[in-house]
Amino acid sequence: MQTTVQPKAISARSHRIRRRLTNLAVTAALAVVCYYFVAPVLWLVLASTKTQEEVFSSSPLWFGSTFRLWDNVTHVLNYNNSIFLTWTKNSLLYTIPSVAITIISSASAGFGLAKYRFRGRTLLLFITIIALLVPATTLAVPIYLEGSKLGIVNTPWGVILPTSASAFGVWICYNFFSFQFNSEIMQAARIDGANEYQIFAFIALPTARGVIATVAMLTFVSNWNNFFLPFLMVARDDLMPLPVGLGNMAAQTVLGAQASSAAGSAISIMDVITGAFLVALPIALLFVLVRRYWAAGLLGGSMQGQ
Amino acid sequence: MATVDSSVQTEGARMPQPMAIRHGRSALAGTRLAPWVFIAPFFILLLAFSLGPGLYSLWMSLHSDQSGKFIGVKNYQTIVQDSDFQSAAGVIWQCVYTLAPLFCIFAAVVALVLDSKAGWGKSLIKLLIFLPFAIPATASTILWAFNFSPDSSVFASVLHRMGAQNVLFFSKPTTLPYALMNIVVWQNIGAWVMVLTASLAGIPQELVEMARIEGAGAMSIVRHIKLPLLAPVLVLMIISVTSYVLTLITEPYLLQNTLSIPATYTPNMWAYNISFQSSAFNLAAAAAMLLLIVSSTFAIIFVWRSGIYRLQERD
Incomplete structure (x- = not known):
């Protein structure tokens, strides 16, 4: 045994x-x-909790001898008549309307393309896919050139409108309405006397909550973090969103290209570090909290068309 | 690429009937109009801020900056022959062919390991790898600027403890592309790992079990079941990374002083420089068109060859 x-x-x-x-x-x-x-x-x-000297002298992964976070934060927030708060306000002012317009235009276009058969529909779907594949950054300079002709450079619209159409959002919504939204519900609603717009607003939109949340979050983060387009579009300090303002601030210290022209400027490296920390913190927390939606959305958008 | 099944019954033709009977002509017209109302906002915006700028730039690119006259493709010739642009294109080409395979392998390996049964604490690890993606490019470039510097780098301190002396990161001009690639990988890979693990989690467990019963080892399950399933995501990833690199500007622009990067280091920086420093807007438009054409052609060919984004209808 x-x-x-x-x-x-x-x-x-x-x-x-x-x-x-x-x-x-x-x-x-x-x-x-x-x-x-x-x-x-x-x-x-x-x-961002250290003094400038200790950033370079103390252990990079431990605290310095004094805890200076609040002093650093106050210094950044007070810099140049609280311009940091103006940038934050601008970021919100640019991002919220563009997210709102993106949600509405994506959901309705996705619904229209998925649930109706009309002449030119295939062509429009094809255009949507092409638009999906053109990298947004390649369009930034052309948008700037057009924007200066239209007179929207150095205005909020120059940042809001170009970032309000998302081919990706349309594609995700199109997939949702094609594969997960039953046409029979629409038929039943029509028999009950609802018109097409009522069907969209009161039946389709509430059903698509999850997809719309995904589109909203993706658009929010990419527009909030966007650098190049607003960088071209707004040259005035008080119109910049956070990433552009921060980049501008960094450029005026030893980090940047304009270091020589900024001799004696009031910006210290600590302002840039603390500024980067303040810019990164809320969006990182938000993104981490809702990351499940994000992966599912990207996957849904790319895969369900098969 | 776009294969639409024409045998599918057309909904539009069949739907309006009950309404037409009940409400007469105006309701029918309303139904016909509805899809156009639905799609209008998006396509108007697309026309105004994608197609419009593209066409306007195309028109500009065919005209001279000096005389304003039509000069055909002369601006494109000027750009292609410009030595700064050539070296910028060279840098980007180096980044693309180094980064695309590297990024793919790194992301796939990390995702497969995270999906496997081995190891502890993997949901936390996944979250931590993902974290840099949430940080705006401006902030992450700034934090890397400090981590390239030996006095404040979290990597220099580790290497120092391991016995390395005088650590200097990316001090030679030839190593600059790697500094940029490093930021691109650090910033973006976590998001793709997330997507890859999500699609691996979607593989039916019975399929894997069946293969195991048939005698397939872990490696052959990876090769014959998992990798083929990941293929479309990997294609999407390559396209996205490539177009990111082709249009690279934020990172090199902000690192100009820290790493002594020339002002025309990437094609997009070249275009920016030529329009804002030299006011040669038509030349800048031509450079933008060149980038747009190259990156879109690449993406379209890749998508077309791989067959993702097919338009297949379901009734």
């Missing part, structure tokens, strides 16, 4: 040990990968 049981027990134990070792090795490898992604972020958080 014993002779037959023992080898089995040994092999089970060695199997378990091997399994533990694999777990350990995989976790260790992933920890190294994680260090690469997390350490710079942690550095930013810690650096």
